[in-house]
Amino acid sequence: MRAESIPQDADFSLNADELAFWNENGYLVRLNVFSDEENDVLRQVAEEVVDRKRPYPSTNIDQNALVRDGKIEEQGIYAMHKIHHPSCYCPEFLARVRDPRLTDPLVEMLGPDILGINNLFIWKAPKIGLGFPWHQDKFYFRNRFRTETTIGTWTAIDPADRENGCLYVIPGSHKWDIFQHDDLEGSQQNEFKLARGARDEDGVAVEVPPGAVIWFHSHLLHKSTDNHSLRFRRSYVIHYLSAQAEWTRPEARNGRKRQPVMWIRGETFPDKVHEVERDVRPVPESE
Numbered sequence: 466m467r468a469e470s471i472p473q474d475a476d477f478s479l480n481a482d483e484l485a486f487w488n489e490n491g492y493l494v495r496l497n498v499f500s501d502e503e504n505d506v507l508r509q510v511a512e513e514v515v516d517r518k519r520p521y522p523s524t525n526i527d528q529n530a531l532v533r534d535g536k537i538e539e540q541g542i543y544a545m546h547k548i549h550h551p552s553c554y555c556p557e558f559l560a561r562v563r564d565p566r567l568t569d570p571l572v573e574m575l576g577p578d579i580l581g582i583n584n585l586f587i588w589k590a591p592k593i594g595l596g597f598p599w600h601q602d603k604f605y606f607r608n609r610f611r612t613e614t615t616i617g618t619w620t621a622i623d624p625a626d627r628e629n630g631c632l633y634v635i636p637g638s639h640k641w642d643i644f645q646h647d648d649l650e651g652s653q654q655n656e657f658k659l660a661r662g663a664r665d666e667d668g669v670a671v672e673v674p675p676g677a678v679i680w681f682h683s684h685l686l687h688k689s690t691d692n693h694s695l696r697f698r699r700s701y702v703i704h705y706l707s708a709q710a711e712w713t714r715p716e717a718r719n720g721r722k723r724q725p726v727m728w729i730r731g732e733t734f735p736d737k738v739h740e741v742e743r744d745v746r747p748v749p750e751s752e
């Protein structure tokens with residue numbers, strides 16, 4: 466189904482089995498959520514960003530760590546790791562973060578009033594794309610937001626499998642506390658720390674075809690592995706927050722101009738996280 470052909474009254478909420486699976490495991494997979502054509506639009510826009518055919522802040526474009534650190538030479542999308550917050554600058558991505566096929570299931574997880582706090586298009590290039598260590602998203606988001614959980618959605622743009630670095634999860638770990646996370650030597654972009662004590666033998670590979678979506682709880686331990694294949698493993702990841710959440714440090718709420726909070730659906734509340742953006746932003750000249 467294409468976005469423009471979704472009937473107004475279509476309802477993509479969770480059914481009882483899905484809700485039970487979610488509550489038990491802290492993640493959920495749906496297949497065939499988006500068509501190849503729909504994902505191709507995002508892939509093309511992301512490539513235009515990389516080719517500088519679209520205005521985009523260069524600070525939101527991250528190269529693969531091996532290329533960035535001069536260990537190998539690659540060009541174009543082969544040199545890419547990810548772009549941050551495309552929904553703030555590209556209407557195609559903004560439409561995707563608000564697509565009911567992603568957000569209807571969130572209503573049962575977060576309530577009806579929903580904000581977007583982060584989104585990233587990831588390339589994971591053939592042979593050099595690097596994995597993410599075991600982590601819990603709340604380890605990071607709790608520095609900004611006080612809330613029970615945020616929810617991530619992970620959309621497969623390409624087939625994702627063990628060989629090209631699919632997502633792994635530890636089912637049920639969403640019921641656990643937040644682990645200590647330790648610095649890693651030479652990890653991808655040095656941006657993720659490793660959840661101390663998370664065990665590979667508890668992990669389950671979530672291999673999915675293109676168009677599938679994985680929803681995951683912010684306490685869920687998850688990781689992904691390096692890409693050992695000759696194929697890309699592209700994905701589009703979005704993180705959502707309840708509009709009932711509060712700022713962890715209200716005095717610093719405007720300190721992250723590059724990570725604006727976006728309105729997704731429902732209401733916002735003056736005494737909560739409510740300074741939200743509704744439309745795509747112009748890219749400042751200096752960028």
Ligand SMILES: O=C(O)CCC(=O)C(=O)O
Pocket residue numbers: 587596597602617630631632687688689690700702
């Ligand atoms: O896409 C991946 O390889 C991992 C993404 C991830 O772990 C995250 O966004 O929290």
